[in-house]
Amino acid sequence: MNYSEKIKQLAGFIRQSRRVLALTGAGISTESGIPDFRSKGSGLWEKVDPMEVLSVQVLKRNPQRFYREGFVHFLKLENARPNPAHEVLGWLEQREFLAGVITQNIDGLHQKAGSQRVMEVHGHIRTGHCMRCQKKYPMGFIRGKLDTDINPPKCTCGGLLRPDVALFGDAMPNDFWRATAEAEQADLLLVVGSSLSVSPANSLTRLVERVAIINLEPTLYDYQADLVIHEKASRVLLDLKSQLEG
Ligand code: NAD
Secondary structure, three states, X not given: OOHHHHHHHHHHHHHHOXXXXXXXXXXXXXXXXXXXXXXXXXXXXXXXXXXXXXXXXXXXXXXXXXXXXXXXXXXXXXXXXXXXXXXXXXXXXXXXXXXXXXXXXXXXXXXXXXXXXXXXXXXXXXEEEEOOOOOEEEXXXXXXXXXXXXXXXXXXXXXXXXXXXXXXXXXXXXXXXXXXXXXXXXXXXEEEOOOOOOOOHHHHHHHOOEEEEEOOOOOOOHXXXXXXEOOOHHHHHHHHHHHHHO
């Protein structure tokens, strides 16, 4: 099947489905200038292992290192802008083609692009909290502390502050369980920009009857999918939009 036949099939899947969900990963945000973890040559994560520096173990044992080598990269996400791929997902929801977006991303770009029903299964960078008393803090507060103090940011109670991002070694946030329940009700899952190598988020693909994968490179789940398109997310989603409008 050639590319344009695949786009027609994807549009057909969406029209035939009762309830469509998207599952997005870091690949949808690379066109917004945010490097993913696994594409070769993106530089940022080649020198440090994100599974190590973004882990609860490092946060607890060596908070200086967590904030210096891992957390600093979160701050770079704050000014990123959504790209056409995020925007088309917002449009699909507005036109009632899409029931919601399950995202592994923490960058908040789906909301910035107009998506209303977003489940952030790995948390987000809007807020943080105290590990001792659980008090919530806006991310701007944590950023401000880091600007003026070389020590890891602390709460008024003296507890260490941490971002509301699911770190390696953390329990899954409530949004993951919400996403699981939603996936059980869906009949089409549109995977966009994910290597599907992170569990348990990748297990959501097994809950949905039909799966379409849009990813630059092959994924571990391609062989199980009903449609696979190895292309840039923005190109595919813009072509899908034209097909649905036509
Ligand atoms: P991943 O890095 O494992 O995989 C990304 C995939 O996207 C790759 O297979 C790559 O081929 C593909 N890709 C890259 N650019 C693309 C494009 N323009 N169009 C289509 N596909 C493209 O990412 P993952 O599966 O999301 O897992 C990594 C984990 O790291 C997740 O938990 C994710 O939340 C987190 N992370 C998040 C961000 C973010 O919030 N933007 C950035 C880096 C990592």
